[in-house]
Amino acid sequence: MTDNKTTPVDEGRRRFLTASAAMAGVAVAPGVVLYEIAHGKPADEPASHAVRWGMLIDTNQCQEGCDECVKACGEENGFGHGTRETDSQWIRKVELRDMRTGRTKSLPVMCQHCAEPPCVDVCPTGASFKRPDGIVLVDRHICIGCRYCMMACPYKARSFVHERITDQNPDVPRGIGCVESCTMCVHRVDRDQQPACVEACARAGHGAILFGNLNDPNSEIAKRIAQYSTMELRADLKLNLGVRYQGF
Amino acid sequence: MSGAAKLGRRAAGIWAALAALLLATLGAFAAASGERAGTAAGRTPKPVLVIEKGERCVEDTAYMRRNHMKLLLHHRDDTVHKGIRTEKHSLQNCINCHASSKNNSVLGSDENFCQSCHTYAAVKLDCWDCHSSKPKQQAATAAAAVAKAPVSAGGKQ
Numbered sequence: 001m002t003d004n005k006t007t008p009v010d011e012g013r014r015r016f017l018t019a020s021a022a023m024a025g026v027a028v029a030p031g032v033v034l035y036e037i038a039h040g041k042p043a044d045e046p047a048s049h050a051v052r053w054g055m056l057i058d059t060n061q062c063q064e065g066c067d068e069c070v071k072a073c074g075e076e077n078g079f080g081h082g083t084r085e086t087d088s089q090w091i092r093k094v095e096l097r098d099m100r101t102g103r104t105k106s107l108p109v110m111c112q113h114c115a116e117p118p119c120v121d122v123c124p125t126g127a128s129f130k131r132p133d134g135i136v137l138v139d140r141h142i143c144i145g146c147r148y149c150m151m152a153c154p155y156k157a158r159s160f161v162h163e164r165i166t167d168q169n170p171d172v173p174r175g176i177g178c179v180e181s182c183t184m185c186v187h188r189v190d191r192d193q194q195p196a197c198v199e200a201c202a203r204a205g206h207g208a209i210l211f212g213n214l215n216d217p218n219s220e221i222a223k224r225i226a227q228y229s230t231m232e233l234r235a236d237l238k239l240n241l242g243v244r245y246q247g248f
Numbered sequence: 249m250s251g252a253a254k255l256g257r258r259a260a261g262i263w264a265a266l267a268a269l270l271l272a273t274l275g276a277f278a279a280a281s282g283e284r285a286g287t288a289a290g291r292t293p294k295p296v297l298v299i300e301k302g303e304r305c306v307e308d309t310a311y312m313r314r315n316h317m318k319l320l321l322h323h324r325d326d327t328v329h330k331g332i333r334t335e336k337h338s339l340q341n342c343i344n345c346h347a348s349s350k351n352n353s354v355l356g357s358d359e360n361f362c363q364s365c366h367t368y369a370a371v372k373l374d375c376w377d378c379h380s381s382k383p384k385q386q387a388a389t390a391a392a393a394v395a396k397a398p399v400s401a402g403g404k405q
Contacts, residue, residue: 046330131331139328140378168380170340175378190331 041190052115052134053184053242054214055198056221056230057107060247061208062201064106067093069209072200073110076185078169088159088174090182091197105248108197108209111136111157111182112233113242119149119158128179134214134242135184145177154234157181184211184242214242295364301345306336316342339375344383353381 041047073091074080080087091110097103117136119128127142128149138149138158150158158181165174171187174180185195193199198211212221224230230244305312307319319337326332335341346361347354354362355376362381366373 041331043333043335046326046332129329131329133331137328141324141328165378167382168378170343170380170382170384173378173380178378186331187333190333 043190047131047133047135047190049132050215052214053189054113054134054212054221055184055195055243056210056212056224056246057243058208058210058246059105059107061206062105062107063204063206063208064095064104066106066204066206068200068204068206069093069108069197072196073182076169076188076196077172077183078165078167078174086160086162088161088180090157090159090180107245109155109157109233110197110243111153111184112155112239113182113184115240115242117239118152118154122148122152124148131186135186135189136181137183137186138179138181140173140175140178140180143178145179147179149179153181154237154239293358293368295368296359297361297364298348298359299346299361300349305345306341339379340384343381347381347383352383355381 041051070091070093077090079090091108093106094109096105096107113134113136115130115134117128117130119136120130123129124146125142125144127139127144128136129139130136145160147160150156150160158179160179161174161176164176168174172183185193185197188195194211195209198209201207201209210221210224212219214222214225216222217226224246225244228246230246231248232239232241232244307315312319320339320342323332323334323337323339327338342362343354348356348360350356351360354360355373356363358364358367362373362375
């Protein structure tokens with residue numbers, strides 16, 4: 001709701017900062033600028049609009065039958081590998097099949113971290129919000145569990161916690177009666193680490209998920225997006241997603 | 249106006265007399281029950297705080313007693329909305345210092361740090377519906393152990 005008001009300002013600011021970072025890169029020394037941007041923010045600094053976190057999923061690298069990312073997500077964020085309808089799913093492997101050619105694809109789908117998130121638009125309490133660095137979150141202190149955001153999400157990315165939870169990861173508080181979804185492992189990102197699924201995919205030897213700052217033209221993710229054809233899921237909705245797919 | 253004030257004064261007088269009477273009765277009762285129980289602690293058990301670590305808290309004890317909830321509320325909003333993850337005034341930092349060595353938690357019995365005072369003051373604690381009541385270190389070391397092994401495996405690829 002408040003987001004609608006701030007968005008035009010944010011985007012202007014984003015463009016300005018991106019442009020000035022690029023100019024500084026040319027004017028001073030590219031290495032210095034790279035170093036400055038590539039490193040995470042200090043713990044006492046708020047997330048800034050200069051960064052927009054994103055993921056690029058290379059579907060050619062993603063293996064059918066592999067669910068290392070899903071497992072790692074569950075372990076990191078404190079939920080099991082449940083298959084019941086009521087179990088939380090922050091990330092799921094989706095199998096696609098072309099009916100005419102029989103060509104199949106398997107790829108992970110999670111919260112797409114929209115720049116214009118419908119969940120934030122509909123949330124009646126302000127619990128659904130977007131951080132300045134583009135990560136879409138639920139503030140569980142404010143969430144009343146109405147699940148309006150779950151209905152608004154075009155990607156079915158959000159889950160509702162139906163049961164009492166104990167033994168949470170101290171970094172990831174979760175509780176009954178709240179909606180939750182992929183946080184891009186925000187607690188890790190704030191400490192300059194990669195999300196758990198990205199690390200797990202690299203460990204499994206696939207390296208299908210690339211995480212980085214979309215606003216930094218020198219980042220690996222921005223370079224790849226500039227070089228290769230990538231797509232957003234349901235691009236027709238014009239939500240400007242933080243997660244992009246390559247190799248369909 | 250003056251009539252009302254007079255009424256008010258009279259009412260105040262009556263209340264004062266009543267309060268004095270009540271206190272006297274209570275005092276007598278407390279003395280009697282104290283004798284019955286035979287303890288110096290009185291009828292209400294005081295919180296038994298066992299502070300294992302941290303001789304000095306992040307702020308003065310008196311300030312923390314009165315304002316810890318405000319500090320936590322402020323830090324909570326800063327963390328969730330802005331991503332500020334400093335340790336001072338964070339709930340995790342409280343837990344890291346104040347978890348009991350008996351059950352590795354700030355909850356569990358009336359000797360545990362958070363629960364003891366909150367039981368005494370009859371203030372409901374709902375932080376722990378979502379937050380872990382155990383320190384972070386263990387989780388961190390476990391995660392590091394898990395992370396170490398597969399990284400070497402990934403290196404072979």
